[in-house]
Amino acid sequence: xxxxxxxxxxxxxxxxxxxxxxxxxxxxxxxxxxxxxRGNACTLTLELPRMTFAEAVAAGARTMVLGxxxxxxxxxxxxxxxxxxAMEAGLDLASGLHQRMNGxxxxxxxxxxxxxxxxxxxxPPADLVVGSGDPxxxxxxxxxxxxxxxxxxxxxxxxxxxxxxxxIPCDFRATGQTGIMVAAAGIPLDAVIADFISGAIEQLAPAxxxxxxxxxxxQGSLFHPSFAGVSTGLLHGAQPAALVMCHDPSRRVMRxxxxxxxxxxxxxxxxxxxxxxxxxxxxxxxxxxxxTSAMDHQDAVAxxxxxxxxxxxxxxDPHRMGVEPILDALLGxxxxxxxxxxxx
Amino acid sequence: xxxxxxxxxxxxxxxxxxxxxxxxxxxxxxxxxxxxxRGNACTLTLELPRMTFAEAVAAGARTMVLGxxxxxxxxxxxxxxxxxxAMEAGLDLASGLHQRMNGxxxxxxxxxxxxxxxxxxxxPPADLVVGSGDPxxxxxxxxxxxxxxxxxxxxxxxxxxxxxxxxIPCDFRATGQTGIMVAAAGIPLDAVIADFISGAIEQLAPAxxxxxxxxxxxQGSLFHPSFAGVSTGLLHGAQPAALVMCHDPSRRVMRxxxxxxxxxxxxxxxxxxxxxxxxxxxxxxxxxxxxTSAMDHQDAVAxxxxxxxxxxxxxxDPHRMGVEPILDALLGxxxxxxxxxxxx
Numbered sequence: 103x104x105x106x107x108x109x110x111x112x113x114x115x116x117x118x119x120x121x122x123x124x125x126x127x128x129x130x131x132x133x134x135x136x137x138x139x140r141g142n143a144c145t146l147t148l149e150l151p152r153m154t155f156a157e158a159v160a161a162g163a164r165t166m167v168l169g170x171x172x173x174x175x176x177x178x179x180x181x182x183x184x185x186x187x188a189m190e191a192g193l194d195l196a197s198g199l200h201q202r203m204n205g206x207x208x209x210x211x212x213x214x215x216x217x218x219x220x221x222x223x224x225x226p227p228a229d230l231v232v233g234s235g236d237p238x239x240x241x242x243x244x245x246x247x248x249x250x251x252x253x254x255x256x257x258x259x260x261x262x263x264x265x266x267x268x269x270i271p272c273d274f275r276a277t278g279q280t281g282i283m284v285a286a287a288g289i290p291l292d293a294v295i296a297d298f299i300s301g302a303i304e305q306l307a308p309a310x311x312x313x314x315x316x317x318x319x320x321q322g323s324l325f326h327p328s329f330a331g332v333s334t335g336l337l338h339g340a341q342p343a344a345l346v347m348c349h350d351p352s353r354r355v356m357r358x359x360x361x362x363x364x365x366x367x368x369x370x371x372x373x374x375x376x377x378x379x380x381x382x383x384x385x386x387x388x389x390x391x392x393x394t395s396a397m398d399h400q401d402a403v404a405x406x407x408x409x410x411x412x413x414x415x416x417x418x419d420p421h422r423m424g425v426e427p428i429l430d431a432l433l434g435x436x437x438x439x440x441x442x443x444x445x446x
Numbered sequence: 447x448x449x450x451x452x453x454x455x456x457x458x459x460x461x462x463x464x465x466x467x468x469x470x471x472x473x474x475x476x477x478x479x480x481x482x483x484r485g486n487a488c489t490l491t492l493e494l495p496r497m498t499f500a501e502a503v504a505a506g507a508r509t510m511v512l513g514x515x516x517x518x519x520x521x522x523x524x525x526x527x528x529x530x531x532a533m534e535a536g537l538d539l540a541s542g543l544h545q546r547m548n549g550x551x552x553x554x555x556x557x558x559x560x561x562x563x564x565x566x567x568x569x570p571p572a573d574l575v576v577g578s579g580d581p582x583x584x585x586x587x588x589x590x591x592x593x594x595x596x597x598x599x600x601x602x603x604x605x606x607x608x609x610x611x612x613x614i615p616c617d618f619r620a621t622g623q624t625g626i627m628v629a630a631a632g633i634p635l636d637a638v639i640a641d642f643i644s645g646a647i648e649q650l651a652p653a654x655x656x657x658x659x660x661x662x663x664x665q666g667s668l669f670h671p672s673f674a675g676v677s678t679g680l681l682h683g684a685q686p687a688a689l690v691m692c693h694d695p696s697r698r699v700m701r702x703x704x705x706x707x708x709x710x711x712x713x714x715x716x717x718x719x720x721x722x723x724x725x726x727x728x729x730x731x732x733x734x735x736x737x738t739s740a741m742d743h744q745d746a747v748a749x750x751x752x753x754x755x756x757x758x759x760x761x762x763d764p765h766r767m768g769v770e771p772i773l774d775a776l777l778g779x780x781x782x783x784x785x786x787x788x789x790x
Contacts, residue, residue: 175641200639200641232672232673232702233671233672234671234672234703235671235672235703235706236704291640292639292640292641293639293640293641294639294640295544295636295637295638295639295640296635296636296637296638296639296640296643296675296676296679297519297544297636297637297672297673297676299640299675299676300671300672300673300674300675301672324678325724326579327577327578327579327644327682327683327724327725328576328577328578328579328641328644328645328682329576329641329644330644330678330679330682330721330724331640331643331644331675331676331677331678331679331680331682332640332641332643332675332679333675333678334668334674334675334677334678334679335640335674335675335676336675338671338672338674338675339671358576359578359579360580362579373720376717377674380669380671380674381671
């Protein structure tokens with residue numbers, strides 16, 4: 103539905119978390135990304151060729167992807183200006199922001215005028231229902247985190263790749279804008295009506311009767327005051343056999359907060375397991391996925407070993423060290439969680 | 447905006463929880479309710495005069511309130527038929543169901559044809575933002591529950607009345623369809639986009655600088671697999687100084703579930719306090735509100751005394767015995783919760 107190849111729009115972003123959608127596409131779908139658009143104030147790059155809108159069209163780009171996020175997900179006026187210029191140059195648009203392009207009168211007018219298409223991917227299905235909590239068969243893994251932007255999507259996609267490489271049937275279940283753009287399917291969970299959060303996950307990861315796995319991308323954190331409701335509904339809807347805890351040990355203040363420290367890792371593991379048990383009594387933690395990008399290699403390895411000892415769980419940086427240790431632990435849990443509960 | 451007096455529509459309901467919106471209006475706004483409409487299969491009554499649509503119009507009714515709820519909040523075909531007949535008889539409509547009357551083509555056509563108005567009160571404000579979690583001054587109380595439909599709205603309204611009677615400044619903050627109809631204000635929390643749950647409550651119960659109280663109507667339960675996400679966001683957004691735990695001791699299976707038992711009361715109290723502490727470190731439980739309608743008076747009193755001993759908290763049935771014991775305990779917590787946290 104969204105025509106590749108893509109020009110990735112970074113705008114004037116200066117915070118590398120803010121371009122995680124663009125980075126996700128560049129890392130997991132490099133074959134679809136032919137360039138990046140950076141505003142004059144942008145301090146970041148994905149090391150793709152820097153292009154103007156006209157240059158991107160000349161290079162074959164069909165769609166500009168708004169690869170940026172901000173709290174609230176609004177379309178800032180300068181972003182709207184750029185979108186209009188991109189459409190005038192001949193590009194379609196795709197956006198995962200909360201604020202819909204198709205609800206912004208200037209953009210709608212420009213789309214009509216230029217004949218370009220605007221894809222708002224953060225529009226959930228219309229047929230969602232309230233979650234039932236009924237046990238369903240299948241192996242499901244959910245990534246959780248000590249904070250937002252702590253590596254949940256990256257870890258889930260890395261587990262998906264590694265599991266595919268082992269020949270195990272598995273599906274990546276996307277719940278956020280970046281994951282949905284990467285997978286070309288999914289449900290934008292944070293745009294779902296509050297009553298339907300767990301029901302949306304029951305629909306996204308339905309009963310499964312092979313020995314394979316649904317790998318569900320987590321959102322938010324039980325300890326983030328803005329988003330813990332979403333994380334709670336996700337834990338209950340997923341009925342996970344296994345969780346993987348994602349953590350950025352360099353984080354001093356939680357994402358979007360002024361002075362709130364991230365939770366203690368052990369406390370966060372315990373709270374996620376306790377919440378998940380409501381619908382999946384046998385749930386277990388399969389491992390810890392660290393983002394050690396702020397550390398040198400030796401320190402990163404030392405920290406993984408220390409946390410592994412401390413929590414009795416495999417600990418790795420999926421980007422630096424792969425996810426094999428978690429996968430090894432996980433595949434001992436095949437009969438755990440909701441499936442076991444369903445069989446009792 | 448919604449013209450009284452009301453005809454309360456009970457439809458063919460046979461489950462007394464399903465008519466809680468109608469009952470809330472009949473109990474807390476009796477002066478606005480002149481009759482009830484019962485279908486032939488309806489086994490319930492609010493002891494208002496039973497009226498046809500034409501009789502209600504002749505008696506002066508201006509609006510028919512769909513006083514029913516069902517899981518999913520859909521407009522069943524027979525309800526749509528009745529709504530059309532009511533508009534043809536001369537009544538406006540008000541509904542708090544998820545499924546909007548203004549999105550149902552047959553109803554829209556009938557409204558145009560008859561010139562009647564249809565009020566969908568489950569439409570949240572358009573200007574909601576993500577919650578900040580920043581401490582804000584003010585005394586806030588939130589009702590929580592072991593299950594859905596466990597008396598949270600009733601208890602909150604009873605506390606509001608009792609506090610007003612003591613001359614304490616206070617506001618009832620409605621979060622559900624019935625509360626909003628009773629208060630003629632509020633935010634339908636379960637219709638809010640998932641990312642904005644806690645932000646909606648920060649907006650609904652803003653900083654308060656007098657010595658008064660915001661009394662916030664709770665929703666769902668941390669232990670209900672369908673709705674715990676909403677309950678979590680509500681706890682975090684409310685930054686409550688105090689909680690009141692609402693519980694129906696006669697409940698054997700949780701609302702809408704096939705075989706799930708309600709949680710242990712002590713475990714539920716502990717989990718709610720633990721979740722609330724994320725944004726309100728000094729939060730305390732002010733009391734337990736029981737719905738003892740299935741018990742005789744002597745048994746009800748005995749159970750209140752037993753739970754009071756067991757949990758070290760005042761315990762009462764607000765409907766039968768009033769809320770004074772909880773209010774007495776509460777007014778010892780004036781400097782607790784978020785306000786104390788904000789002063790540290």
